[in-house]
Amino acid sequence: MTRRTVAVVGLGIGKSHLEEGYANLKDRFEVLVACDLDKDRLATVGDAYAIPRRTTSFDEVLAMPDVDIVDICTPPMVHLPMIEAALKAGKHVICEKPLVGSLKDLAAVEAAEKASRGTVMPIFQYRWGNGFQKAKHIVDAGLAGKPYVATVETHWLRGAAYYAVPWRGKFATELGGVLMTHAIHIHDMLCELMGPIDTLYGRTATRVNTIEVEDCAAATLTMANGALVSLNATLGSRPEISRMRLCFENVTFESGLEPYAPGNDPWTVTPSPDAKDAIEAALAAVKPVHPRFRGQLEAYAEALDAGRPLPVTLTDARRSLEMITAFYHSAETGEPVRLPITPAHPKYASWRPNGA
Numbered sequence: 001m002t003r004r005t006v007a008v009v010g011l012g013i014g015k016s017h018l019e020e021g022y023a024n025l026k027d028r029f030e031v032l033v034a035c036d037l038d039k040d041r042l043a044t045v046g047d048a049y050a051i052p053r054r055t056t057s058f059d060e061v062l063a064m065p066d067v068d069i070v071d072i073c074t075p076p077m078v079h080l081p082m083i084e085a086a087l088k089a090g091k092h093v094i095c096e097k098p099l100v101g102s103l104k105d106l107a108a109v110e111a112a113e114k115a116s117r118g119t120v121m122p123i124f125q126y127r128w129g130n131g132f133q134k135a136k137h138i139v140d141a142g143l144a145g146k147p148y149v150a151t152v153e154t155h156w157l158r159g160a161a162y163y164a165v166p167w168r169g170k171f172a173t174e175l176g177g178v179l180m181t182h183a184i185h186i187h188d189m190l191c192e193l194m195g196p197i198d199t200l201y202g203r204t205a206t207r208v209n210t211i212e213v214e215d216c217a218a219a220t221l222t223m224a225n226g227a228l229v230s231l232n233a234t235l236g237s238r239p240e241i242s243r244m245r246l247c248f249e250n251v252t253f254e255s256g257l258e259p260y261a262p263g264n265d266p267w268t269v270t271p272s273p274d275a276k277d278a279i280e281a282a283l284a285a286v287k288p289v290h291p292r293f294r295g296q297l298e299a300y301a302e303a304l305d306a307g308r309p310l311p312v313t314l315t316d317a318r319r320s321l322e323m324i325t326a327f328y329h330s331a332e333t334g335e336p337v338r339l340p341i342t343p344a345h346p347k348y349a350s351w352r353p354n355g356a
C-alpha cells in the first residue's frame with residue numbers, strides 16, 4: 001500500500017474532503033499542503049487538520065516536488081487552467097465537479113492527461129453509498145433485466161445567502177445553475193444505472209432566485225437502451241430531498257430521500273418473484289463502502305496502487321457534460337437533442353444560453 005502526498009486547493013468543500021476523506025485515510029494519504037487565496041480560511045483549516053504547509057500560491061504548490069496529488073476544490077471557472085498546469089507539472093489531479101465548462105475544454109483536459117505522467121479523477125462522491133452500490137451491482141451482474149422507466153428528483157433549497165458568494169449564480173464563473181452544480185450528481189448516478197442517453201428534451205427556468213443561471217429544470221430522456229426517464233430539479237423545495245426510482249423488468253430500485261447522500265441506504269430493492277433468489281444472492285455479495293468522499297478517495301487509492309482504471313474517469317465527466325450541453329441546447333431551441341454531442345455541435349465550445 002503506497003501512502004501518497006496531497007495538496008488540497010480551495011478550502012470550502014475542500015474542508016469536507018479533509019474531514020470526511022483524508023482525516024479517515026491517513027494510511028493512504030498525507031496532506032502536506034493547504035492552498036487558498038483566503039488567508040483566514042487557510043489558517044483555520046490548516047490548524048484544524050494540522051497541515052504543515054500553507055500557501056496562497058497555486059504555482060508554489062506545483063513547484064513542490066514531494067506533492068503527488070493536487071486536489072482542486074476551487075470555483076468552477078478556474079478548474080481548467082489549474083488541471084492543465086497540474087498535469088504539466090506531472091501531478092495526479094482530483095477535481096471537483098463540474099470538471100470544466102464545455103466539451104471542448106474536456107477535450108483539452110483529455111489531451112493534457114495523455115501528455116502527462118499524472119491522471120485526473122473527477123469527483124462524483126454520491127455514488128459511494130451502500131444503497132446505490134447494491135443497485136449498481138445487480139445491474140452490472142445482468143440481473144435487473146430490461147430497463148423500463150426512471151424518475152429522478154433533486155429538490156433542494158438555495159437562497160440569497162448562498163448566491164451572495166460572488167462566483168455563484170453566473171454563467172461566466174459557476175458555468176451553470178441547478179443542472180451544473182446540484183443535480184449533476186444524481187444525473188451521473190442515473191447514467192451509471194441506465195445510461196447512456198439517446199435523446200433529451202429539456203426545459204430550464206430561473207424562478208426561485210434573482211440570478212442569471214437556471215434554478216429549476218425538467219426533462220424527458222430516452223436512454224440508448226430504450227428506457228424512458230423523467231427528471232426535475234429545483235432550488236426551491238422544503239424539505240430538501242434527492243430521490244430516484246428505477247423500474248427494470250426484474251427489479252425496482254427506490255432510493256432514500258437524503259438530499260446530499262442519495263446513494264446511502266435505505267434503498268428499497270423489490271425483485272420480481274422469478275428473480276428473487278438470484279437478486280438476494282447477489283445482494284449478499286455486495287461489499288460495503290464508506291460513504292461519499294471517504295469511499296471515493298479509498299477507491300482512488302486502491303486503483304492507483306493496483307494500476308487499475310480510476311473509479312471516476314474523464315469518460316464519466318464527458319457523459320455528464322454531454323448531458324448538460326444537450327439540456328441547455330434543448331432548453332434554448334425547444335427541440336429534442338440526440339447524443340452524443342460532436343465537435344460540430346453549436347454548443348460544443350460553450351453551452352451558455354444565447355451566447356451569454
Ligand SMILES: NC(=O)c1ccc[n+]([C@@H]2O[C@H](COP(=O)([O-])OP(=O)(O)OC[C@H]3O[C@@H](n4cnc5c(N)ncnc54)[C@H](O)[C@@H]3O)[C@@H](O)[C@H]2O)c1
Pocket residue numbers: 009010011012013014035036037038041056058073074075076078096097098123125165181
Ligand atoms: N462534490 C460536492 O458535493 C460539492 C459541494 C460543494 C461544492 N462543490 C464544488 O466545489 C467547488 C468549490 O465550491 P465551494 O462551495 O467550496 O466554493 P467556496 O467559494 O466556498 O470555496 C472555494 C475556495 O477556493 C478558493 N480559491 C478561489 N480561487 C483560488 C485560487 N486561484 N487558488 C487558491 N484558492 C482559490 C477561495 O478563496 C475559496 O475559499 C465548485 O466547483 C463546486 O461546484 C462540490
